[in-house]
Amino acid sequence: MDTIAIPTPNRPINATVEIPGSKSITNRALLVAALAQGDSILENALFSDDSQYFAKCLENLGIPITLNSHHAQIQVSGKGGEIPTQQADLFVGLAGTAARFITAMVALGNGEYRLDGVPRMRERPMGDLLKVLQTGGTTVNFEGNPGFMPYTIYGQGFAGGHIRLPANQTSQQLSALLMIAPYAQADTTIEVEGTLVSQSYVQMTCRLMADFGVEVNQNGENLFQIPAGQRYQPRNYTIEPDASNASYFFAAAAVTGGRVRVKYLTKKSCQGDILWLNVLEQMGCQIEEGDDYTEVRGPKQLQGIDIDMNDMSDLVQTLGAIAPFATSPVTIRNVEHIRYKETERIRAVVTELQRLGVTVEEFADGLKIEPSVITPAPIETYHDHRMAMAFAVTGLKAPGIIIKDPNCTAKTFPDYFTRFLQMIEN
CATH class of the missing domain: 3.65.10.10 (Enolpyruvate transferase domain)
Structure with missing residues (x-):
């Protein structure tokens, strides 16, 4: 039409x-289920462009995904924080959550991962997240404007440590770092600089992490502490x-x-x-x-x-x-x-x-x-x-x-x- x-x-x-089902919860659940060790089943999952771009990226990274749109169900066979594929070309369409979450996730890997999206996605802010990853030792090669897609990430693990992150344009970059932080090489403290927008989405992230077995310690609105060594537990999870x-x-x-x-x-x-x-x-x-x-x-x-x-x-x-x-x-x-x-x-x-x-x-x-x-x-x-x-x-x-x-x-x-x-x- x-x-x-x-x-x-x-x-x-x-x-x-x-x-x-909620797009925001579906895409967060996809990421943490992919990082868990074993099979999770997401019930009432959203089947839309955004969630299917996300699922396809996970498949391209070697995470087995089984989609059942008739029953609104997704099975994710998580690999315990490992990324099986060492080279992948990942397309996120116009999905901001997929763009930020997958960018953070591939920093945990040991390989070469190129990310791109539609023209408007190339205009959306990614730079603050990428600067954090670069400061932690991740190499990022930009094909166009620094801080924007398309780019290639050369993953070698996420360092953790003390991170300062502006979050005045989007909270998704903070959520991305929170969700990968349990798999960092050291405890992670994230200090948000300035005003944090869309705080409710960050609380959603922390609640979902807890539902899968990982705790975030929050001190005030702008300080988050995530001990390293925690691991997401696979589970059956119903999405609101x-x-x-x-x-x-x-x-x-x-x-x-x-x-x-x-x-x-x-x-x-x-x-x-x-x-x-x-x-x-x-x-x-x-x-x-x-x-x-x-x-x-x-x-x-x-x-x-x-x-x-x-x-x-x-x-x-x-x-x-x-x-x-x-x-x-x-x-x-x-x-x-x-x-x-x-x-x-x-x-x-x-x-x-x-x-x-x-x-x-x-x-x-x-x-x-x-x-x-x-x-x-x-x-x-x-x-x-x-x-x-x-x-x-x-x-x-x-x-x-x-x-x-x-x-x-x-x-x-x-x-x-x-x-x-x-x-x-x-």
Whole structure:
């Protein structure tokens, strides 16, 4: 499909939905399972472009992977921190987690590993992670701009020791180092310099490491200590539904004054984006939580909000897409780092809202969106899955929204529009 027209229902949404497994947890579980000794089975794993690029990289490194998409199951035969292949060409597409996690992982190996991705991936920041590896004795050969793909890593083990790492653009580089640190040659202390963005994703990493048998000692927000010699234990592991992807379905209830229940996802989730429920509550929604579900009921009209979204920045587009329907302005702050994501996300949201006739003010670390009447228009998605998924929600309230390149959702949610349209039809 080149485009998809979003139907605007003449009634509130009323649906119960299931969401595939979390991308962030799936890719972290793939890495730690690959470093464990023995077989792990990941249940409710996400099958999407990002996770399949990751799995293919592991296969190319000599880690046996068995994919069962019908049962949403992945078996990983970990090699205890060893990387069997001594030479590999690894392609990560536009998967930031795969790019950062695989880069760190191959430093543990004893070989020559080339990494590359699509053109936009070549623009995304990798330099801070690579500097840490280089300081520890890893050789990196850049084919283009230093600090960016493509490059070749000559692995010879990870030294560990005391590491200083800026994490103001992405937390994925910190997560990558945390996950390989148990296999370092010495105890590792990571000191984060400056402001750590997306802290909830780092906590997710630490929680998953603990689930596989490795402890991280954290002192304050910016100091992490990982004793060497710990080893991940293979296990069967069930992955939570993706809270980021659930946000669009919860937003559908919010914007139409309807009811949407997402099964198997609760506020006990380890994902920071579960905080989206608090945002909706502040905007006037009612939240009901059961043992194995969460339900959102939307108000007659949403209220505006002024919010710091640093710790749930993947949801900026979701909030931006419903903000014009609020009774007062919506202001989003402290998310400058999303300018370095799949696209320049602040600029993309501002551009598309303005295309719809919305009054928007852009500033360095966020934007302010005024209540506005929507003018029908086709939405550019910039090869960014979250632009397509978020602005589809706008079309539930405003007729005439067309999403260009809807297939870009394959990055994290291949059948998003199938499930989205089923929700409308319920």
